[in-house]
Amino acid sequence: MTTRGRIVTAILVTTAGLMVPSVASAHAYLIRTVPVASGVLNAPPPNVQLTYDEAVEPRFAIISVTDTQGHQETVGPVRRSAANPDTLIVSLRPRLPEGWYLVYWRAISVDGHPVQGAFTYAVGPNPGPAPRFSVPSIASSATAANLLVARWVMFLSVMIAIGLFAFRVLIARPLPRRASQTTLRAVSLAMVIASVIGVVAIPVYLDFATASDSLRSVFDVSALVPLFRITAFGRGYVDMLVCFTLFCLAAWIALWLDRPDREHRSIAEISAQAGALIAAAAVLGIPGATGHAGQTSPRGLSLAFDWLHLISGSLWLGGLIGLLVLWLALPAGTRVPALAIVVPRFSLLALTSVIVLLGTGTGATIEHMPALDALWQTSYGVAILVKIGILVAALALASGNLLRTRPRLLAATGRPQLGESAARLLRRLIGGETVLVAAAVFVAAVLSSLAPPPPAFALQNSALAQVGPGRVAQAVRRAGYQLQVLVSPNKAAAPDTFALRITKQGRPVRHASVTLAFNHLEMQMPQQEYQLTETRPGVYSRAAPALIMVGKWSLAFNIAPPGGPAFTALIVDEANG
Amino acid sequence: MTEPSSTQVPLRLFLAVLALAAGVAAAVLAISLVRTVLA
Numbered sequence: 209m210t211t212r213g214r215i216v217t218a219i220l221v222t223t224a225g226l227m228v229p230s231v232a233s234a235h236a237y238l239i240r241t242v243p244v245a246s247g248v249l250n251a252p253p254p255n256v257q258l259t260y261d262e263a264v265e266p267r268f269a270i271i272s273v274t275d276t277q278g279h280q281e282t283v284g285p286v287r288r289s290a291a292n293p294d295t296l297i298v299s300l301r302p303r304l305p306e307g308w309y310l311v312y313w314r315a316i317s318v319d320g321h322p323v324q325g326a327f328t329y330a331v332g333p334n335p336g337p338a339p340r341f342s343v344p345s346i347a348s349s350a351t352a353a354n355l356l357v358a359r360w361v362m363f364l365s366v367m368i369a370i371g372l373f374a375f376r377v378l379i380a381r382p383l384p385r386r387a388s389q390t391t392l393r394a395v396s397l398a399m400v401i402a403s404v405i406g407v408v409a410i411p412v413y414l415d416f417a418t419a420s421d422s423l424r425s426v427f428d429v430s431a432l433v434p435l436f437r438i439t440a441f442g443r444g445y446v447d448m449l450v451c452f453t454l455f456c457l458a459a460w461i462a463l464w465l466d467r468p469d470r471e472h473r474s475i476a477e478i479s480a481q482a483g484a485l486i487a488a489a490a491v492l493g494i495p496g497a498t499g500h501a502g503q504t505s506p507r508g509l510s511l512a513f514d515w516l517h518l519i520s521g522s523l524w525l526g527g528l529i530g531l532l533v534l535w536l537a538l539p540a541g542t543r544v545p546a547l548a549i550v551v552p553r554f555s556l557l558a559l560t561s562v563i564v565l566l567g568t569g570t571g572a573t574i575e576h577m578p579a580l581d582a583l584w585q586t587s588y589g590v591a592i593l594v595k596i597g598i599l600v601a602a603l604a605l606a607s608g609n610l611l612r613t614r615p616r617l618l619a620a621t622g623r624p625q626l627g628e629s630a631a632r633l634l635r636r637l638i639g640g641e642t643v644l645v646a647a648a649v650f651v652a653a654v655l656s657s658l659a660p661p662p663p664a665f666a667l668q669n670s671a672l673a674q675v676g677p678g679r680v681a682q683a684v685r686r687a688g689y690q691l692q693v694l695v696s697p698n699k700a701a702a703p704d705t706f707a708l709r710i711t712k713q714g715r716p717v718r719h720a721s722v723t724l725a726f727n728h729l730e731m732q733m734p735q736q737e738y739q740l741t742e743t744r745p746g747v748y749s750r751a752a753p754a755l756i757m758v759g760k761w762s763l764a765f766n767i768a769p770p771g772g773p774a775f776t777a778l779i780v781d782e783a784n785g
Numbered sequence: 786m787t788e789p790s791s792t793q794v795p796l797r798l799f800l801a802v803l804a805l806a807a808g809v810a811a812a813v814l815a816i817s818l819v820r821t822v823l824a
Contacts, residue, residue: 483808490815
């Protein structure tokens with residue numbers, strides 16, 4: 209990366225540090241379970257019921273209930289509760305014996321992301337000590353390569369088709385009139401090819417995504433198509449396909465009607481081009497509405513950022529490809545005068561697009577990041593940094609075009625010997641820029657497939673200590689008290705013991721009220737809270753299988769000492785399986 | 786390029802109206818989706 213690139217990155221990261229509070233509810237959120245998580249029942253339950261904060265599609269949901277040996281105890285498929293559409297139910301085998309059971313669930317959120325979680329319960333009255341279950345790692349929710357590539361091809365073809373159309377009718381249109389023996393046929397053809405690929409790529413991506421969500425083969429099309437419109441995510445992409453097809457219809461008509469040899473457009477040309485541009489704007493508004501932007505508050509601002517980001521990205525990418533197509537299609541003799549007309553017109557649009565792209569990208573980053581360090585500590589944040597790095601490199605090439613190639617092409621009208629070398633430099637720089645922008649679109653496809661870090665992530669910045677994995681014995685000071693935190697054995701889905709010794713000036717603090725709140729920092733889950741009881745003078749403890757997933761947890765001890773103000777001591781604990 | 790013939794003019798206007806209608810239909814669809822999300 210160039211020095212200039214580093215400076216720009218530093219500015220972007222610093223800008224991203226100006227945090228605004230945001231409430232992300234991008235993913236299905238489990239709000240109630242029957243049986244209660246970590247609870248001990250006197251009789252085996254007839255079923256397991258999971259209630260979410262939104263209606264979750266049962267055909268895309270998995271609820272597995274296993275005993276300590278890993279035997280599956282469910283009977284029949286997951287179904288929706290007749291009483292509450294937000295509740296999923298799975299029946300259990302009758303008369304399950306005493307002991308501990310692990311419930312592992314996976315559901316598809318309205319924005320199409322799989323979310324998962326696990327909890328344990330016991331059938332008593334004497335279930336025995338809670339055993340260790342092997343809980344699937346949350347890393348298994350990462351997206352599959354075929355889905356990412358399908359998503360990338362879809363975005364790339366749609367953006368290129370729209371960008372090429374805008375380039376053709378807004379930037380390159382005067383070319384045949386101003387430079388003799390030039391034609392825009394190659395640009396129109398490239399646009400038609402990109403749009404046909406887009407019309408195919410959208411349903412292919414939808415097929416792949418639905419197959420992945422419903423655990424079916426991508427070739428099981430007859431079963432998958434009826435599922436397309438079941439989730440809000442699927443409905444959004446069906447709408448996108450309809451809108452993009454309408455755009456293609458309008459754009460192809462506009463290209464057929466256009467007569468670029470005339471300076472002024474006819475009413476028919478203006479109407480058709482306006483129709484195509486309106487449809488293009490509509491198409492680019494849909495991915496935001498079906499993705500993270502539509503689920504991140506303030507939603508109106510998030511959608512506007514996403515929409516402008518896609519529009520500016522499309523104009524930049526489509527323009528670059530349009531210039532490459534022109535370079536390749538024009539005969540050597542007409543290439544330099546033609547580029548001298550088109551490049552300066554494109555430069556202005558490209559510069560504006562890049563400014564809007566960076567502004568809206570920074571805005572969206574601020575909205576999605578719960579804290580600055582989420583940029584390098586979460587895969588979502590790292591993807592944003594990689595995208596910024598690629599775009600800064602593309603920007604360096606673009607500035608080369610603006611500062612070197614454009615003046616040379618303009619000067620070539622007076623000194624033709626300058627023209628050929630300037631055109632060669634232009635092709636190299638634009639080729640490189642196109643590859644980089646296409647790579648940035650791939651990173652964007654990865655980014656929009658990852659779950660943004662939950663708001664709880666920001667909690668770790670106020671942590672007094674970072675502990676784990678493994679047994680924890682950590683001393684911290686807070687509000688004039690000495691606190692010793694003990695977590696043993698600190699394993700996920702195991703019966704961990706949490707203890708807190710509170711002393712002040714060497715003397716144990718007795719009769720305090722201590723509660724311990726658990727939040728998973730990498731995944732949205734309901735907060736769990738337990739009251740700790742004083743087992744010895746100044747020592748408050750509780751045994752509970754509270755760390756239900758591997759990963760980082762915030763442990764917030766809310767302490768109300770007798771006769772003193774209440775305070776909170778927060779530590780971040782990493783639990784392994 | 787030659788002027789469009791008199792038979793071509795209605796065809797051009799029909800196609801232009803079709804393209805404009807396609808654009809408006811796409812916009813209505815997208816706006817309804819966005820309104821659902823914002824609701």
